[in-house]
Amino acid sequence: MANHAQRKEPVMAVELKGLSDNARKTSISELNGRLADSIALVLAVKQAHWNVKGRNFIAVHELFDTIHDNLRGHIDVMAERVQQLDGVAIGTVQKVAGASGVAEYPTDMTKAEDHIKALCERYRDHGEKLRSAIDATDEAGDADTADIFTAASRSVDKDLWFMESHLE
Numbered sequence: 001m002a003n004h005a006q007r008k009e010p011v012m013a014v015e016l017k018g019l020s021d022n023a024r025k026t027s028i029s030e031l032n033g034r035l036a037d038s039i040a041l042v043l044a045v046k047q048a049h050w051n052v053k054g055r056n057f058i059a060v061h062e063l064f065d066t067i068h069d070n071l072r073g074h075i076d077v078m079a080e081r082v083q084q085l086d087g088v089a090i091g092t093v094q095k096v097a098g099a100s101g102v103a104e105y106p107t108d109m110t111k112a113e114d115h116i117k118a119l120c121e122r123y124r125d126h127g128e129k130l131r132s133a134i135d136a137t138d139e140a141g142d143a144d145t146a147d148i149f150t151a152a153s154r155s156v157d158k159d160l161w162f163m164e165s166h167l168e
Contacts, residue, residue: 127160
């Protein structure tokens, strides 16, 4: 009997050694979950940035620019890590709307304090989910992805502190 075609296992685009299939799958799932939340949150920050009014307007407006930029940097790192793990980064508006756990951001606010409070609530929730992702990916054996989440968590915590300081 002739051997027509040998079956081969699909080859990962990036052959990372030292990661189990479970670690890779866990990390891709966690990365896409936090990616969806980060994209939803970055859009909430822009909503606040565009519509904020009141005393200290320029300081708050510029703060929102800064925290927006910080989130965007982490979004790219997370999406690129998904690719390194041979996954697909999911970031379309339609998919993010369905996958994100970030509370819908109100579109009828203008007062700086109201925006800051609304963003602080969402940042606290996001920070908690990032810490959970640190644990999940570390336990699965992917310390590099856990490190990505650790950096994002530190940044979110710092930006939360900056925003909460405006409420004192």
